[in-house]
Amino acid sequence: MARKPQDYKTDVHNNWCPGCGDFGILNAVQMALAELDLEPHRVAVFSGIGCSGKTPHYINTYGIHTLHGRVLPYATGAKLANPDLTVIAVGGDGDGLGIGAGHFVNAGRRNVDITYILHNNGVYGLTKGQASPTLKLGIQTKSLPQPNINQGINPLMIALAAGYTFIARSYAYDMKHLVSIIKQAIAHNGSAFIDVLQPCPTYNDINTREWYGGEDRKDPQTGKPLPRVYKLEKQGYDPLITPGMSDAEITAKLNKFIEKALEWGDRIPIGILLKNETVPSYEDRILQRIPFYREMPPAKQTIADELGRPAIDLTKFLEELKVT
Amino acid sequence: MHRKNELSWLVGGAQGSGVDSAANIFAKACAFGGLYVYGQREYYSNIMGEHSYYQVTVSDRPVRSTRSYTDILVSADTETVFLHARDVNPGGAIIYDPKLTETALSKVAALEHRARHDLQRYLSSKNLPETMGGMLQDAQARGVRLYPVPFDELLQKMTGEKAPQLSVAKRMANTMAVAASCALVRYDLKLIERALEDVFQGKKRVIELNLRACELAYEHILKNFAQDFPLVLEPLTVSEPRIYLTGNQATALGKLAAGCTVQTYYPISPATDESVYLEAHQLFERGSGEPGAIVVVQVEDEISAITMATGAALAGARAATSTSGPGFSLMVEALGWAGINEVPVVVTLYSRGSPSTGLPTRHEQGDLRFVLHAGHGEFPRIVIASGDLEECFYDEIRAFNYAEKYQVPVVHLLDKALASSSQTLTVFDPQRCRIDRGQLVSTAGEGYKRFVYTETGISPRSALGTPGGIFWNTGDEHDELGHITEDPVERVRMMEKRAKKLEVAAREIPLSEKLTIFGDPNAEVLLLSWGSPKGAILDALEVLHAEKHSVCFVQCRLLCPLPSDDLAQLLQKAKRRVCIENNYSGQFAGLVREATGIAMDHRIVKFNGRPITMNEVYESVKQILSGKAPRRMVLTHGA
Ligand SMILES: Cc1ncc(C[n+]2csc(CCOP(=O)(O)OP(=O)(O)O)c2C)c(N)n1
Ligand code: SF4
Ligand SMILES: [Mg+2]
Numbered sequence: 019m020a021r022k023p024q025d026y027k028t029d030v031h032n033n034w035c036p037g038c039g040d041f042g043i044l045n046a047v048q049m050a051l052a053e054l055d056l057e058p059h060r061v062a063v064f065s066g067i068g069c070s071g072k073t074p075h076y077i078n079t080y081g082i083h084t085l086h087g088r089v090l091p092y093a094t095g096a097k098l099a100n101p102d103l104t105v106i107a108v109g110g111d112g113d114g115l116g117i118g119a120g121h122f123v124n125a126g127r128r129n130v131d132i133t134y135i136l137h138n139n140g141v142y143g144l145t146k147g148q149a150s151p152t153l154k155l156g157i158q159t160k161s162l163p164q165p166n167i168n169q170g171i172n173p174l175m176i177a178l179a180a181g182y183t184f185i186a187r188s189y190a191y192d193m194k195h196l197v198s199i200i201k202q203a204i205a206h207n208g209s210a211f212i213d214v215l216q217p218c219p220t221y222n223d224i225n226t227r228e229w230y231g232g233e234d235r236k237d238p239q240t241g242k243p244l245p246r247v248y249k250l251e252k253q254g255y256d257p258l259i260t261p262g263m264s265d266a267e268i269t270a271k272l273n274k275f276i277e278k279a280l281e282w283g284d285r286i287p288i289g290i291l292l293k294n295e296t297v298p299s300y301e302d303r304i305l306q307r308i309p310f311y312r313e314m315p316p317a318k319q320t321i322a323d324e325l326g327r328p329a330i331d332l333t334k335f336l337e338e339l340k341v342t
Numbered sequence: 343m344h345r346k347n348e349l350s351w352l353v354g355g356a357q358g359s360g361v362d363s364a365a366n367i368f369a370k371a372c373a374f375g376g377l378y379v380y381g382q383r384e385y386y387s388n389i390m391g392e393h394s395y396y397q398v399t400v401s402d403r404p405v406r407s408t409r410s411y412t413d414i415l416v417s418a419d420t421e422t423v424f425l426h427a428r429d430v431n432p433g434g435a436i437i438y439d440p441k442l443t444e445t446a447l448s449k450v451a452a453l454e455h456r457a458r459h460d461l462q463r464y465l466s467s468k469n470l471p472e473t474m475g476g477m478l479q480d481a482q483a484r485g486v487r488l489y490p491v492p493f494d495e496l497l498q499k500m501t502g503e504k505a506p507q508l509s510v511a512k513r514m515a516n517t518m519a520v521a522a523s524c525a526l527v528r529y530d531l532k533l534i535e536r537a538l539e540d541v542f543q544g545k546k547r548v549i550e551l552n553l554r555a556c557e558l559a560y561e562h563i564l565k566n567f568a569q570d571f572p573l574v575l576e577p578l579t580v581s582e583p584r585i586y587l588t589g590n591q592a593t594a595l596g597k598l599a600a601g602c603t604v605q606t607y608y609p610i611s612p613a614t615d616e617s618v619y620l621e622a623h624q625l626f627e628r629g630s631g632e633p634g635a636i637v638v639v640q641v642e643d644e645i646s647a648i649t650m651a652t653g654a655a656l657a658g659a660r661a662a663t664s665t666s667g668p669g670f671s672l673m674v675e676a677l678g679w680a681g682i683n684e685v686p687v688v689v690t691l692y693s694r695g696s697p698s699t700g701l702p703t704r705h706e707q708g709d710l711r712f713v714l715h716a717g718h719g720e721f722p723r724i725v726i727a728s729g730d731l732e733e734c735f736y737d738e739i740r741a742f743n744y745a746e747k748y749q750v751p752v753v754h755l756l757d758k759a760l761a762s763s764s765q766t767l768t769v770f771d772p773q774r775c776r777i778d779r780g781q782l783v784s785t786a787g788e789g790y791k792r793f794v795y796t797e798t799g800i801s802p803r804s805a806l807g808t809p810g811g812i813f814w815n816t817g818d819e820h821d822e823l824g825h826i827t828e829d830p831v832e833r834v835r836m837m838e839k840r841a842k843k844l845e846v847a848a849r850e851i852p853l854s855e856k857l858t859i860f861g862d863p864n865a866e867v868l869l870l871s872w873g874s875p876k877g878a879i880l881d882a883l884e885v886l887h888a889e890k891h892s893v894c895f896v897q898c899r900l901l902c903p904l905p906s907d908d909l910a911q912l913l914q915k916a917k918r919r920v921c922i923e924n925n926y927s928g929q930f931a932g933l934v935r936e937a938t939g940i941a942m943d944h945r946i947v948k949f950n951g952r953p954i955t956m957n958e959v960y961e962s963v964k965q966i967l968s969g970k971a972p973r974r975m976v977l978t979h980g981a
Contacts, residue, residue, distance in 0.1 A: 028825075030825050058812060059807060059808060059809050059810065059811065059812055060807060062657075062806045062807075064653075067817070072826070074814060075814055075816070075825050075826060078812065079812065080806045080807075080812055080813065080814075081812075081813075081814040081815070081824075082653075082656065082806075082814070082815045083814065083815060083816035083817065083818070083826075084649065084679065084815075084817065085649065085675055085676060085679050085817055088645060088646075088649045088676065091641065091645070091646040091647075091649040091650040091653065092649045092650070092652060092653040092656075093653060094650055094653060095604065095606070095649065095650035095651060095652060095653025095654040095655075095656070095657070095661065096653040096654065096656055096657040096806055097653075097657075098604065098637055098639065098650075098653075098654060099603070099604055099637075099653070099654035099655075099656075099657035099658065099659035099661065100657040100658065100659070100805075100806060100807050102807060103657065103806055103807050120642050120643060120646075121642065121645075121646055123642075124641070124642035124646070304637060307624060307625075307635075308624065308625065308635040308637070310633050310635070311635065311637075314632070314633070314634075314635070315659075316603035316604045316635075316636070316637050316654060316657075316659035316661070317603070317654070317657045317658040317659040317805060317807070318658075319601070319603050319628075319632075319634055319635075319659075320628065320630070320632065321600075321601025321603070321634075321660065321777060322601060322776075322777035322779070323629060323630070325776075326776040326777050326778065327772070327773050327775065327776060327777070328599040328600065328601060328739070328772040328773070328775055328777055329601065329628040329629055329630060329632075329634070330598055330599055330601070330626055330627075330628055330629070330634055330772065331626065331627045331628060331629045332595060332598065332599060332626075332770070332772055334626070334627075335595060335598070335623055335626070336585055336595075336769055336770060339585035339586060339587045339591070340583060340584070340585055340769070341370065341373035341374055341584050341585065341586045341766060342373070342374070342376055342580050342582065342583055342584045
């Protein structure tokens with residue numbers, strides 16, 4: 019019997035503000051899990067700190083709400099210890115690109131098979147709307163006393179430079195799109211990063227649902243809004259890098275990636291920007307060193323015999339150190 | 343001063359010039375000959391050029407510490423003579439390169455300003471030239487014997503096939519000096535050969551070259567000097583199998599025995615070698631014939647190290663990280679997270695000279711108070727401190743057991759002295775140990791609550807992936823399921839639940855794992871300590887007991903929860919209470935006073951970055967017995 023999104027819900031009281039983009043992301047995760055029909059106990063959702071950090075409490079799988087900025091190393095540890103788990107990490111833009119930026123970059127180097135969903139709302143929601151690392155220079159959102167003095171960083175470009183092998187962007191209010199991207203991210207073998215544009219109606223009065231939807235710029239002919247967000251897949255954009263591609267082909271792909279990643283303002287692309295199948299996952303690299311890693315990962319080794327004595331045979335190592 | 347099989351030996355030289363290898367060759371040669379060996383490694387935070395030295399104590403009885411004096415000083419450079427000649431015992435020896443005798447103190451680059459000034463003053467006060475020769479004259483005047491070994495000339499005898507390149511020759515001088523010292527004590531060259539083969543494993547040409555050079559140095563001593571050096575080393579036949587290893591290795595082996603399958607780390611002295619050893623020994627066998635492995639991850643920082651290990655522990659692996667003070671400083675927020683979420687993660691902490699970067703490669707026990715309180719707020723943790731290499735091994739296994747039984751983070755507090763000292767020990771026996779995973783459940787079911795309230799405060803723990811065992815964690819205060827709560831009643835219950843676990847631990851952990859008493863606790867003087875001073879104290883105790891002094895030693899191993907009642911009982915009865923530790927303020931003495939109300943009569947402290955020697959303990963106790971000791975005694979030995 020296939021599972022339904024309902025099966026992934028808890029009865030924990032949700033205390034996000036009405037209309038928060040986080041609801042979209044939460045629902046999309048639950049729908050993706052249901053459509054993939056993943057057994058709840060085989061899934062672990064990790065989060066950082068922030069409004070977004072509360073996500074795991076609303077999902078009926080293992081849910082680990084960690085520290086501000088540290089979601090990726092916690093999630094990585096769990097995945098490496100038990101690679102059978104489906105591990106999803108979620109967190110805010112402050113969480114992942116401010117305090118946790120070092121982990122964000124280094125997780126890319128590792129390419130562990132996890133999915134990382136960034137709730138990109140341009141603000142520090144839970145601390146009442148300060149500028150987040152993605153907020154553009156000169157923008158003054160509601161609770162900023164003065165316009166933002168820093169440049170905004172581009173999560174997609176950092177992800178590329180760091181080595182993420184699956185890089186996508188989606189939009190919190192495009193449920194179908196987001197569900198599909200999350201499913202593909204989970205299916206990807208390696209670190210999958212999804213930058214989700216997440217309106218924060220309470221503190222970000224610039225990048226609102228209306229703004230993304232283009233309500234401010236209606237087509238003079240039809241009178242319909244011209245959405246800023248558009249879908250890459252509809253433009254024939256092909257994110258795939260596969261083994262055997264020539265250097266020139268790969269360079270062309272990356273150039274295209276950069277071109278798209280830099281678009282902002284009137285046209286904001288969403289979709290999969292990169293799916294690189296040429297880089298082995300961290301687990302596959304471990305497998306080169308530990309041939310039985312998949313069958314006997316760290317969490318599943320028998321470490322004691324039936325009497326409780328250490329199961330390891332240290333003879334060989336002690337022999338190396340013997341002097342008499 | 344005729345002595346057989348009792349020697350304090352020191353080799354020094356520029357970092358990167360083969361001092362460690364030379365010391366290893368000597369120590370191994372002694373160990374292969376059935377002698378007990380203790381080696382202390384001292385080095386700068388530098389890759390090449392600064393002065394490092396290695397002091398080796400050899401005996402036919404177990405040795406656990408360094409002496410303040412040196413019987414044989416082995417050098418091939420000037421720094422070593424300048425810095426250590428004054429510690430050579432009358433009747434002892436200095437092996438040196440005669441071509442360096444004219445080298446002026448002012449020309450010796452790798453000396454600290456303070457040391458240079460002191461030496462200048464010393465030499466001029468004795469009307470001696472400010473050269474290495476001046477130091478040698480001074481030593482000779484005190485009855486030290488001088489043994490010049492012309493390394494270059496000897497090396498020139500190696501022709502053809504066997505002639506080394508200049509750069510290699512330079513490194514070989516140290517090995518030759520070792521051989522010369524063995525000739526002095528009439529120790530069998532065959533054992534040096536064996537040590538060479540062991541230290542330069544598989545490098546045939548290196549072994550050949552070094553062996554030839556050693557022969558030349560050995561012959562040089564036999565040919566040019568009377569064989570009347572009063573100290574002799576003689577191999578013994580022993581049937582007991584022994585190992586020779588460092589504290590980093592002992593701890594790593596303890597982790598393997600404990601079933602640790604994930605180790606994370608960010609490089610830092612003096613912890614790194616442990617992780618490197620583990621990665622080099624990643625694959626192993628289980629008694630059942632099954633293969634086993636540990637995943638070692640070098641991460642981006644210490645925050646990642648502890649959080650990744652915690653993630654692995656959540657998934658059910660025994661997981662640990664290893665660090666030193668600066669790294670642990672970064673870990674504290676995550677320590678609290680493990681505390682509130684009751685995750686059994688183990689942190690092996692090698693303290694070193696502090697604060698900040700401090701003395702990166704030097705010894706100190708300055709982190710005790712920090713470790714006990716690290717993290718904001720109140721949460722249970724267990725802190726244990728090992729006193730020697732054997733305990734490093736066995737305690738590491740206990741660390742994991744405590745962590746899983748009481749579902750708390752555990753800090754295994756070690757230090758630089760333990761990390762980089764090496765010792766001959768009876769082969770470890772993992773079969774003596776038991777692995778206790780506490781209430782780790784393999785299945786759970788309907789109504790499972792990860793943090794269910796229980797009598798002991800300990801709740802059945804499921805690992806991520808366990809059917810029916812779904813739970814939530816949060817750094818916020820949580821309810822029994824692990825969801826956020828700010829309810830005042832729930833808060834009190836949860837705090838009490840967590841706190842209770844430590845009371846249970848305090849009750850259940852046997853006294854033998856909390857503290858050890860050496861000697862009669864009703865002695866005139868009770869020495870109290872924790873961690874690495876144990877070796878020096880025990881070695882001193884042997885001498886003091888032989889001289890019929892009434893002294894006992896209490897080593898505290900469980901630092902949190904502190905066995906306050908047991909300590910109070912012992913201290914109340916004690917006549918003179920003395921606490922010895924490697925920090926400035928006497929942190930443990932203060933802690934004990936806080937917990938028991940009993941103040942120490944004397945606090946012996948040392949914080950110059952060097953471990954306490956046997957002689958320092960001995961002399962301090964003698965001073966205390968004489969009634970002339972101040973309340974706070976500061977030890978300062980060490981170059
Ligand atoms: C170490 C630390 N510093 C500061 C905070 C306070 N804090 C809580 S949430 C937050 C910002 C969250 O912003 P973001 O990551 O963008 O998440 P959002 O609330 O927008 O989802 C901060 C700074 C904290 N919890 N921990
Ligand atoms: S503050 Fe913004 S991000 Fe946080 S819950 Fe409210 S709307 Fe959502
Ligand atoms: Mg945010």
